Amino acid sequence: MILRSLEIENFRIFQKSEFEFGERLNVVYGPNGQGKTTLLEAISVTCLTKSFRTRQDTDLIRHGQTFFRVVAHFRDDMGVERTVEIRFDRSSGKRILLDRSRVISAAEHVGTFPVVVLSPDDDEITMGPPERRRRFINIVLSQLDRSYLALLQEYVRVLKQRNAILQEARESRFGLSKKVEPWNQKFFQIGREITNRRARFVEALNLKAAPILSELTTGAESLEIRYEPSFRPEWDSYEKFSAFLDENLNLEIVRGTSLFGPHRDEVLFLLNGVELRRFGSRGQHRSCLLALKIAEYRMLLEGKGESPIFLLDDVYGEIDEFRERALNDYFGELRQVFITSHQRDIKFNISHDLMQKIHYIHMDMANLASQEEVFEP
Amino acid sequence: MNLSSPSLEKLIAELAKLPGIGRKSAQRLAFYLLKQPQEEVENLARALIEVKQKTRTCSVCFNLTEGDPCPICRDEQRDRQTLCVVEEAHDIFAIEKLGQYRGLYHVLGGVLSPLDGVDPEHLHIRELVERCRQNVKEVIIATSPSAEGDVTALYLAKLLRPLGVKVTRIARGIPTGSDLEYVDEMTLLRALEGRSTLE
Ligand SMILES: [Zn+2]
Numbered sequence: 001m002i003l004r005s006l007e008i009e010n011f012r013i014f015q016k017s018e019f020e021f022g023e024r025l026n027v028v029y030g031p032n033g034q035g036k037t038t039l040l041e042a043i044s045v046t047c048l049t050k051s052f053r054t055r056q057d058t059d060l061i062r063h064g065q066t067f068f069r070v071v072a073h074f075r076d077d078m079g080v081e082r083t084v085e086i087r088f089d090r091s092s093g094k095r096i097l098l099d100r101s102r103v104i105s106a107a108e109h110v111g112t113f114p115v116v117v118l119s120p121d122d123d124e125i126t127m128g129p130p131e132r133r134r135r136f137i138n139i140v141l142s143q144l145d146r147s148y149l150a151l152l153q154e155y156v157r158v159l160k161q162r163n164a165i166l167q168e169a170r171e172s173r174f175g176l177s178k179k180v181e182p183w184n185q186k187f188f189q190i191g192r193e194i195t196n197r198r199a200r201f202v203e204a205l206n207l208k209a210a211p212i213l214s215e216l217t218t219g220a221e222s223l224e225i226r227y228e229p230s231f232r233p234e235w236d237s238y239e240k241f242s243a244f245l246d247e248n249l250n251l252e253i254v255r256g257t258s259l260f261g262p263h264r265d266e267v268l269f270l271l272n273g274v275e276l277r278r279f280g281s282r283g284q285h286r287s288c289l290l291a292l293k294i295a296e297y298r299m300l301l302e303g304k305g306e307s308p309i310f311l312l313d314d315v316y317g318e319i320d321e322f323r324e325r326a327l328n329d330y331f332g333e334l335r336q337v338f339i340t341s342h343q344r345d346i347k348f349n350i351s352h353d354l355m356q357k358i359h360y361i362h363m364d365m366a367n368l369a370s371q372e373e374v375f376e377p
Numbered sequence: 378m379n380l381s382s383p384s385l386e387k388l389i390a391e392l393a394k395l396p397g398i399g400r401k402s403a404q405r406l407a408f409y410l411l412k413q414p415q416e417e418v419e420n421l422a423r424a425l426i427e428v429k430q431k432t433r434t435c436s437v438c439f440n441l442t443e444g445d446p447c448p449i450c451r452d453e454q455r456d457r458q459t460l461c462v463v464e465e466a467h468d469i470f471a472i473e474k475l476g477q478y479r480g481l482y483h484v485l486g487g488v489l490s491p492l493d494g495v496d497p498e499h500l501h502i503r504e505l506v507e508r509c510r511q512n513v514k515e516v517i518i519a520t521s522p523s524a525e526g527d528v529t530a531l532y533l534a535k536l537l538r539p540l541g542v543k544v545t546r547i548a549r550g551i552p553t554g555s556d557l558e559y560v561d562e563m564t565l566l567r568a569l570e571g572r573s574t575l576e
Binding site for chain 2: 154157158160161162164165168178179181182186190
């Protein structure tokens with residue numbers, strides 16, 4: 001799939017801008033603070049309905065405005081032109097309009113235009129807290145699996161409802177067991193389903209990423225990705241789960257929150273049998289992340305039958321010889337790539353055809369200012 | 378906006394309060410109404426006042442009605458051993474339009490939602506249990522296919538089953554997150570036909 005052009009309105013520093021893109025490598029260059037990352041962010045919003053930089057959609061609205069709007073024109077691998085418009089309004093929320101005619105939900109949309117993002121923030125996937133790994137899995141799995149996002153949204157809803165009951169129980173336990181029981185049942189049903197899908201996904205991810213890491217390190221490192229679900233395997237029926245919850249209900253009431261479920265899942269990355277997060281070197285973290293991202297790309301490509309777009313934010317400032325070689329080895333298989341860079345000329349040597357057709361997008365104050373409305377309050 | 382007519386401005390403001398009506402639609406409607414003959418506008422105004430004065434809830438099923446009990450509850454031709462449980466009275470409209478269902482209804486007045494402070498005692502559940510003690514054989518739960526709708530169904534099933542009532546749930550053919558009101562008729566019909574017994 002190719003992103004051909006993008007219209008942006010009231011999105012962070014952009015007032016109203018239009019961009020055209022090249023079919024292979026797009027280099028977005030200019031000094032910092034001129035909207036390079038924001039352009040990539042707007043692209044990710046058209047694919048994921050969410051930014052890779054913030055969970056708060058209101059953060060994306062330009063200062064003093066009430067809404068933002070992004071319109072992307074894609075051409076899929078079959079050659080069909082597709083359009084998606086995402087509009088977020090402070091008061092009425094988000095609206096996704098596909099092909100100018102059909103209003104769809106986020107759960108329906110995500111995965112239609114697959115995307116892989118690699119930003120400095122992604123270091124947290126291997127280094128940060130468990131929620132960063134769950135988020136990584138959620139983003140890939142939501143794109144791969146048509147019903148996963150809806151399932152996840154429903155889970156979050158049930159979790160909030162259940163937590164509300166637990167918090168209320170701190171005041172009064174009157175009728176508590178009767179009240180919480182049906183929520184437990186739904187919680188188990190959805191939680192089990194999410195756990196199963198994550199387990200299958202992590203297994204597939206491992207199969208894809210391990211050989212890549214092995215190649216990257218010329219066989220020196222072997223990767224194992226291990227899913228550690230909060231739901232124990234022995235809870236194979238609701239009765240068993242329910243009995244366990246009953247035993248731990250007091251603890252949950254004291255904490256005022258649900259202590260068991262997919263929102264507590266962990267994923268471990270083991271390098272040569274040693275936990276990467278605790279013992280890994282910076283280089284090991286980076287090669288692992290790169291292997292994950294290439295694996296993500298390949299899984300989406302195979303799973304969707306559509307080549308994802310690849311967004312590479314600001315990693316070039318710190319490119320080293322290792323990554324240069326890695327990019328050289330793997331970039332050839334990517335279809336359309338967007339990278340941000342300080343300079344126009346990227347300071348590394350990539351031989352394949354991706355480098356032959358570079359489309360440059362210059363971002364600077366003048367460029368932005370020309371699109372700015374002159375307005376003094 | 379600075380309109381020369383405060384009464385027109387007032388009408389636009391009132392119309393804009395209606396669900397799904399934005400400021401622009403409200404203006405269009407207001408100007409449309411202004412162009413209508415005096416009689417038409419008075420008919421509309423009277424209809425608005427009458428519906429508010431005359432409509433009440435049925436003391437048996439909590440449907441909206443002018444007479445009590447409602448015409449559905451009074452209809453001796455209907456199957457009095459089957460109850461269809463819905464969230465709101467407008468869900469009855471959606472199912473009645475199909476012309477397929479011949480039983481009676483029970484309006485809950487919402488779904489369980491601890492986040493919004495909606496507990497069983499805030500819904501017409503006690504009244505439903507009372508009705509089920511009197512010769513009801515099957516209860517079809519047609520709450521919306523949301524987490525809350527499902528959990529309400531589970532709660533009711535647990536409550537009603539000991540009374541010897543068969544409790545079924547309409548199939549999840551309905552897209553998640555949608556109100557019954559907005560589901561097209563074929564989907565709703567299939568959902569009613571494909572209902573399953575709640576475990
Ligand atoms: Zn009635």
